[in-house]
Amino acid sequence: MLQQFYPQVPHHYRYELNKDMHLAAAHFIPHPDAGVCARTHGHTYFINITVAGDDLDDSGFLVNFKELKEAVHGRWDHTLLNDDRDVFDPNDPDRFPSTEVVARVVWERIQALLDQKPNRPRCLQVVVRETPTSYVVFRPRPGVDLR
Numbered sequence: 001m002l003q004q005f006y007p008q009v010p011h012h013y014r015y016e017l018n019k020d021m022h023l024a025a026a027h028f029i030p031h032p033d034a035g036v037c038a039r040t041h042g043h044t045y046f047i048n049i050t051v052a053g054d055d056l057d058d059s060g061f062l063v064n065f066k067e068l069k070e071a072v073h074g075r076w077d078h079t080l081l082n083d084d085r086d087v088f089d090p091n092d093p094d095r096f097p098s099t100e101v102v103a104r105v106v107w108e109r110i111q112a113l114l115d116q117k118p119n120r121p122r123c124l125q126v127v128v129r130e131t132p133t134s135y136v137v138f139r140p141r142p143g144v145d146l147r
Protein backbone atom coordinates (compact mmCIF):
# COMPACT_ATOMS: atom_id res chain seq x y z
CA MET A 1 0.00 0.00 0.00
CA LEU A 2 1.26 3.45 -0.87
CA GLN A 3 2.80 5.28 2.11
CA GLN A 4 2.89 2.09 4.15
CA PHE A 5 5.91 0.71 5.95
CA TYR A 6 6.35 -2.26 8.22
CA PRO A 7 8.29 -1.84 11.46
CA GLN A 8 9.20 -5.26 12.84
CA VAL A 9 8.02 -6.44 16.26
CA PRO A 10 10.36 -8.97 17.86
CA HIS A 11 8.45 -12.04 19.10
CA HIS A 12 8.60 -15.83 19.25
CA TYR A 13 5.11 -16.72 18.05
CA ARG A 14 4.85 -19.17 15.17
CA TYR A 15 2.49 -17.05 13.09
CA GLU A 16 2.32 -13.33 12.40
CA LEU A 17 -0.26 -11.63 10.19
CA ASN A 18 -0.56 -8.03 9.11
CA LYS A 19 -3.66 -6.23 7.99
CA ASP A 20 -3.52 -2.90 6.19
CA MET A 21 -6.54 -0.68 5.84
CA HIS A 22 -7.33 2.93 5.25
CA LEU A 23 -9.93 5.05 6.89
CA ALA A 24 -11.43 8.35 5.79
CA ALA A 25 -12.30 10.31 8.92
CA ALA A 26 -12.46 13.83 10.30
CA HIS A 27 -11.27 15.01 13.68
CA PHE A 28 -10.14 17.98 15.68
CA ILE A 29 -7.93 18.26 18.73
CA PRO A 30 -9.95 20.11 21.39
CA HIS A 31 -7.10 22.19 22.79
CA PRO A 32 -5.78 25.66 21.85
CA ASP A 33 -2.16 24.41 21.77
CA ALA A 34 -3.10 22.20 18.80
CA GLY A 35 -3.19 25.28 16.54
CA VAL A 36 -4.86 24.61 13.18
CA CYS A 37 -5.49 21.01 14.27
CA ALA A 38 -8.09 22.41 16.68
CA ARG A 39 -10.23 23.04 13.59
CA THR A 40 -12.22 20.18 12.13
CA HIS A 41 -10.29 18.63 9.24
CA GLY A 42 -10.01 15.26 7.56
CA HIS A 43 -7.43 12.55 6.87
CA THR A 44 -7.11 9.31 5.05
CA TYR A 45 -5.56 7.29 7.87
CA PHE A 46 -3.36 4.36 6.87
CA ILE A 47 -3.50 1.66 9.52
CA ASN A 48 -1.41 -1.48 9.88
CA ILE A 49 -2.33 -4.10 12.49
CA THR A 50 0.07 -6.89 13.51
CA VAL A 51 -1.41 -10.02 15.11
CA ALA A 52 0.58 -13.05 16.26
CA GLY A 53 -0.07 -16.41 17.88
CA ASP A 54 0.90 -20.05 18.00
CA ASP A 55 -2.44 -21.65 17.13
CA LEU A 56 -4.94 -21.35 14.29
CA ASP A 57 -8.74 -21.48 14.55
CA ASP A 58 -11.08 -23.99 12.92
CA SER A 59 -10.85 -22.04 9.64
CA GLY A 60 -7.06 -22.28 9.59
CA PHE A 61 -6.86 -18.56 10.41
CA LEU A 62 -5.02 -16.77 13.19
CA VAL A 63 -7.94 -14.34 12.86
CA ASN A 64 -10.02 -13.53 9.81
CA PHE A 65 -8.61 -10.42 8.07
CA LYS A 66 -12.19 -9.29 7.47
CA GLU A 67 -12.97 -9.20 11.19
CA LEU A 68 -10.00 -6.89 11.78
CA LYS A 69 -11.19 -4.50 9.08
CA GLU A 70 -14.77 -4.54 10.35
CA ALA A 71 -13.70 -3.73 13.93
CA VAL A 72 -11.90 -0.54 12.85
CA HIS A 73 -13.08 0.57 9.41
CA GLY A 74 -16.63 -0.52 10.21
CA ARG A 75 -16.73 1.73 13.23
CA TRP A 76 -14.89 4.88 12.12
CA ASP A 77 -14.84 5.15 8.33
CA HIS A 78 -16.51 8.39 7.15
CA THR A 79 -17.16 9.60 10.68
CA LEU A 80 -16.10 12.53 12.82
CA LEU A 81 -13.95 10.72 15.37
CA ASN A 82 -14.79 13.23 18.11
CA ASP A 83 -18.46 12.17 17.87
CA ASP A 84 -17.62 8.72 19.21
CA ARG A 85 -17.99 9.64 22.86
CA ASP A 86 -17.67 6.03 24.02
CA VAL A 87 -14.02 6.30 22.98
CA PHE A 88 -12.99 9.97 22.70
CA ASP A 89 -13.47 12.65 25.35
CA PRO A 90 -12.83 16.41 24.90
CA ASN A 91 -12.07 16.76 28.62
CA ASP A 92 -9.32 14.13 28.83
CA PRO A 93 -6.09 14.54 26.77
CA ASP A 94 -5.57 10.80 27.01
CA ARG A 95 -8.78 10.46 25.02
CA PHE A 96 -8.40 13.27 22.46
CA PRO A 97 -8.39 11.85 18.91
CA SER A 98 -4.68 12.43 18.36
CA THR A 99 -2.72 9.95 16.24
CA GLU A 100 -1.31 8.46 19.46
CA VAL A 101 -4.76 7.90 20.96
CA VAL A 102 -6.21 6.59 17.69
CA ALA A 103 -3.39 4.01 17.56
CA ARG A 104 -4.04 2.97 21.18
CA VAL A 105 -7.82 2.69 20.83
CA VAL A 106 -7.44 0.66 17.63
CA TRP A 107 -5.21 -1.71 19.61
CA GLU A 108 -7.74 -1.86 22.48
CA ARG A 109 -10.58 -2.68 20.10
CA ILE A 110 -8.61 -5.34 18.23
CA GLN A 111 -7.29 -7.00 21.38
CA ALA A 112 -10.83 -7.09 22.85
CA LEU A 113 -11.91 -8.95 19.68
CA LEU A 114 -8.97 -11.35 19.91
CA ASP A 115 -9.61 -12.04 23.60
CA GLN A 116 -12.86 -13.78 22.56
CA LYS A 117 -11.02 -16.27 20.35
CA PRO A 118 -10.18 -19.74 21.68
CA ASN A 119 -6.80 -19.69 19.91
CA ARG A 120 -5.91 -16.45 21.81
CA PRO A 121 -4.03 -14.39 19.21
CA ARG A 122 -2.34 -11.18 20.35
CA CYS A 123 -2.18 -7.78 18.73
CA LEU A 124 1.49 -6.82 19.01
CA GLN A 125 1.52 -3.54 17.14
CA VAL A 126 -0.68 -0.89 15.54
CA VAL A 127 0.73 1.71 13.14
CA VAL A 128 -1.40 4.74 12.31
CA ARG A 129 -0.23 7.11 9.60
CA GLU A 130 -2.21 10.34 9.76
CA THR A 131 -0.44 12.32 7.03
CA PRO A 132 2.30 11.55 4.48
CA THR A 133 4.84 12.85 7.02
CA SER A 134 3.39 11.79 10.41
CA TYR A 135 2.71 8.41 11.97
CA VAL A 136 2.57 6.69 15.36
CA VAL A 137 3.44 3.14 16.40
CA PHE A 138 1.60 1.70 19.43
CA ARG A 139 2.93 -1.45 21.08
CA PRO A 140 1.31 -2.90 24.22
CA ARG A 141 3.47 -3.47 27.27
CA PRO A 142 3.77 -7.22 27.90
CA GLY A 143 2.25 -8.16 31.25
CA VAL A 144 0.57 -4.77 31.59
CA ASP A 145 -1.59 -4.10 28.50
CA LEU A 146 -1.12 -7.58 27.07
CA ARG A 147 -1.49 -10.79 29.07
Ligand SMILES: Nc1nc2c(c(=O)[nH]1)N=C([C@H](O)[C@H](O)COP(=O)(O)OP(=O)(O)OP(=O)(O)O)CN2
Pocket residue numbers: 029037097098099100130131132133134
Ligand atom coordinates in the same frame (compact mmCIF):
# COMPACT_ATOMS: atom_id res chain seq x y z
N1 LIG B 1 2.11 14.21 18.32
C1 LIG B 1 1.11 14.69 17.52
N2 LIG B 1 1.26 15.87 16.91
C2 LIG B 1 0.28 16.32 16.10
C3 LIG B 1 -0.88 15.58 15.88
C4 LIG B 1 -1.02 14.33 16.56
O1 LIG B 1 -2.03 13.62 16.43
N3 LIG B 1 0.00 13.93 17.37
N4 LIG B 1 -1.82 16.01 15.01
C5 LIG B 1 -1.69 17.13 14.34
C6 LIG B 1 -2.74 17.52 13.32
O2 LIG B 1 -3.95 16.83 13.60
C7 LIG B 1 -2.36 17.33 11.82
O3 LIG B 1 -3.45 16.66 11.15
C8 LIG B 1 -1.15 16.57 11.49
O4 LIG B 1 -0.07 17.46 11.59
P1 LIG B 1 1.23 17.53 10.67
O5 LIG B 1 1.90 16.22 10.56
O6 LIG B 1 2.01 18.65 11.21
O7 LIG B 1 0.60 17.83 9.24
P2 LIG B 1 1.26 18.47 7.96
O8 LIG B 1 0.65 17.75 6.80
O9 LIG B 1 1.09 19.94 7.98
O10 LIG B 1 2.79 18.09 8.05
P3 LIG B 1 4.04 18.69 7.21
O11 LIG B 1 5.11 17.65 7.35
O12 LIG B 1 4.43 19.98 7.85
O13 LIG B 1 3.59 18.86 5.79
C9 LIG B 1 -0.54 18.02 14.56
N5 LIG B 1 0.43 17.49 15.46
Ligand SMILES: [Zn+2]
Pocket residue numbers: 027037041042043130
Ligand atom coordinates in the same frame (compact mmCIF):
# COMPACT_ATOMS: atom_id res chain seq x y z
ZN1 LIG C 1 -5.45 15.85 11.96
